[in-house]
Amino acid sequence: MIPAAFEYYRPKDIEGVLAILEQHGDDARVMAGGHSLIPMMKLRMADVPHLIDLQDVGGLSGIEVTGDSIRLGALVTQAQIIDSAELTRAAPILREAALQIADPQVRYMGTIGGNVANGDPGNDMPGLMQCLDASFSLIGPDGAREVAARDFYEAAYMTDREDDEVLTAVTLPLPQGGYAYEKQKRKIGDYATAAAAVQITGQGGTCTSASIAMTNLSDTPIFSEDAGEALVGTTVDDAAIKAAMAAMLGDIDPTEDNRGPVAFKKHVAGVILRRAITRAWSRA
Amino acid sequence: MKDEITRDERIDNLKGMGCSRKRVEDARFTQGKGNYVDDVKLDGMLFGDFVRSPYAHARITNIDSAAALEVPGVLAVLTAKDLEPLGLHWMPTLAGDKQMVLADGKVLFQGQEVAFVVAEDRYAAADGIEAVEVDYEELPVIVDPFESLKSDVILREDTVDENGRPTDGAHGPRNHPNHIFTWEAGDKAPTEEVLANAEIVAEESMYYHRTHPCPLETCGCVASMDKVNGKLTLWGTFQAPHAIRTIVSLISGIEEHNIRVISPDIGGGFGNKVGAYPGYVCSVVASIVTGKPVKWIEDRMDNLMTTAFARDYWMKGKISATKEGKITGLHCHVTADHGGFDACADPTKFPAGFMNICTGSYDIPTAYLAVDGVYTNKAPGGVSYRCSFRVTEAVYFIERMIEVLAIKLNMDAAELRRINFIKKEQFPYKAALGWEYDSGDYHTAWDKALKTVDYEGLRAEQAQRVEDFKAGKTRKLMGIGLSFFTEIVGAGPVKNCDILGLGMFDSCEIRIHPTGSAIARLGTISQGQGHATTFAQILASEIGLPADSITIEEGDTDTAPYGLGTYGSRSTPVAGAATAMAGRKIRAKAQMIAAYLLEVHDNDVEFDVDRFVVKGAPERFKTMKEVAFAAYNQAIPGIEPGLEAVSYYDPPNMTYPFGAYVCVMDIDVDTGVPDIRRFYALDDCGTRINPMIIEGQVHGGLTEALAVALGQEIAYDDMGNCKTGTLMDFFLPTAWEVPNYETDYTVTPSPHHPIGAKGVGESPHVGGVPCFSNAVQDAFRAFGNTHTNMPHDHWRIWKTANELGLHD
């Protein structure tokens, strides 16, 4: 498992990154933590003649929590998400989810930017960001733009990001109410068999808003608007949860792999969602 | 002379048998100072690596190396055509078959070695591999052994005559071109008669899936041919360095004294490193061709996909009993999938290993076993992954059959075992399939285990859980897994155990130094078992020098005495016995020296812990240390100077360790996720040399058992593509998945072993797999489950629940 030869770049600023991207086009790719990209290169499934390491680029790190939103620099690692007390107070679901990604060694390297930009349906952060209605800041030769997480994913490894654009930050509104990130996996370090992100608010025992997204059950993360809708206005009783599960099952499209056949995945997706809703509601 | 310390203190100072001495190896291993084969770096060393087949079955019409030879750093590309003039394009397997070293016109499994690229470093080799162009013509793929036996696709054209009829194989006639052998044990007709007339017969078919030993360190070697002195040095991850030396000599024609094989530190073997692989042959040839040392190291995918798998047994059983549950007969048929070549690592006369231990721990009067080996388009291997030869399969089979019979009899499975155990007074016990069990006390072990876990309490809790489940109060079921195993280890007596004609004795050579320290060399090789620690302890107790003053060395064929290596838990039973016997030779000579020094007759001194004392006058003694010095500085009439001994030990019998395991598991019926609440393991390995090392071995073996039972498999799709070639999909448990193990023991020494020890490294794996599996199956017993196949990963457990109608 040895990658093909490549040129290695370590620019200091985003202009430097963009210049290399412009010069080499498809042949150049940015690397953040490298824990998705390097394995792909070693398997020779990704051919990257020009590798641009983002680690020294200024302005891509830092966690900022303000009155109504959170901004995570693209290079913020999963370990930093777990360790930030401020972030955990503001959005505890981020920590709960990050703790279920891989293992500590991977989490020291893996970044939020790499995780959401990668486009692997197995990654946990994309679904979570859809649940939280985050947006991604991109910068390219034509300037900067924002894309909603819910509009970003097109197919496996296909996103709205152009090859010559860099993701600089993830911004999300301060989450409200109860939360849960529920994930079934075969072992520590494994991607999800099924995972559900739920953020939910209520008043006087009635659900006022609910946001639900699922991971690794289609070739993109699935934000199931209907599943959330099914809970709003209910007391989140068994009937409502069943309706949400049914709505979610209508949105996902899992495929068979070593984790199991489609029927199993659908069943587990329902179970996981039920548990996530129940836990989130108990915290609302 | 006056004693300053007590006799007990003298015993403690030796750190001999029974002492939980810390592992002397760990100082280097825990500091990253081990010396593994990939740490071997020689001047001008080259790196070789394989072009591998992407197809499971294909004809090769052309190999074009021109572009590869243009890649900077690439020096040579070897193909079968280059090896053919040397007669090395095929090599013998340990099972009496032969195997292509490099694809000779066709490939038989995905990942098969097609060409060997030799380059200045591993990076250039990897680029060179990409540049070799191979033209394949795809052939029909067979991944199912039953289909293989019906197919008119001939997988191995080299095993049929001009009319396409199978020629005889190494183990007799073959009944189909894709059939390898039929091997039988026991009495067919009487067994069939017992089954036909039995009050109760339970039948079950089970598949013991293909898996892989997956040692942390993959296989590899460094070959260095010195053209000036004609000597070949071969470093490698060899579990049997001497056997490798002999095989290399036989197939290369290099005289054996000109070959030096060195096994440095080995990062786990579990059977994966017993066989001979194309990488070894190609490295040797490449070193001869280039005149430079050549290294070959597998990556993880190479290891999982091509070197030595384990298991892949389709087992069909019938077991008969009286209405009261007394077992009267056992019938077993196995269809064994060996892949493209029969490269099993078994003693030559045992093509299905010791599968005929499948009557287990039970007094079964009549039994019959037949095994059919079959070729398919899968990787070769069939090694004993952390078990003696096929013993894991045998024990899984009988421990499942017992459970299936218990269900048929509507009886408690613990009680069924108890009434069928071989009784203490029946040992030595001659089993229906041929073995003679040396010693055992199964009832005592079983009772202790069941009492410790409060078996009755567990069953009561389980019954309540079933009620609660039916009442909708819980979605978790509780499984109680039982297993009682008898292993057969320590291969083995030369009269019936050999590998390619090499008798399976083992050896130890001891040199005592003048100052009272020693070095002992053995024919075995540690792969993490802690030999340097435990063998020194055996010697310490035998010769009375502290274990800390004894160096143990293994793995260098130029210095170590000939032995058959380490696998099948044979090191302690065979080399451990040789160690004790060599120690006794030292002691015998030392006794004469001591008598001379004490000016008494030889028979008037006796050995006591660390010294020889004059009988009846304990104040008059010579310590072993003093005797050692005298051996080198005194001219003693009639006695040669020096103090050395060597022993080659041919064991009179195998040893038969046993144990009683209980697992308690909660299963989430909706997700298929099992949660192991408790695991209790009682092992009886006879005399216990180092209790701490035993406990470590038990923990490791149980963890590998958990892996195999709950998810670890080598799976193929219909096209013969390996679906589990990386650690993402091949299940290796981490500390997180592993429960807290409770260990326990009884001690029933082996009557024929010099120190009564039986071997323990593999017991926990052998007993653990059925225990974990039985726990899963038992959870569903109340709902009509009799048997489901491993691995019990989430989706298969879920499927069981689903098929039993437990989901709404």
Ligand SMILES: Cc1cc2nc3c(=O)[nH]c(=O)nc-3n(C[C@H](O)[C@H](O)[C@H](O)COP(=O)(O)OP(=O)(O)OC[C@H]3O[C@@H](n4cnc5c(N)ncnc54)[C@H](O)[C@@H]3O)c2cc1C
């Ligand atoms: C053993 C193991 C287990 C894992 N388990 C999980 C898991 O359970 N859940 C999970 O979510 N992840 C898992 N991962 C993936 C891990 O979290 C990755 O680190 C993460 O997905 C990618 O982050 P990275 O910083 O390493 O990205 P990289 O590997 O550096 O990059 C990934 C991709 O994103 C692109 N990219 C990176 N940063 C940017 C940017 N700023 N702008 C534009 N493009 C960018 C790269 O070009 C590349 O295509 C696992 C990884 C390993 C090795």
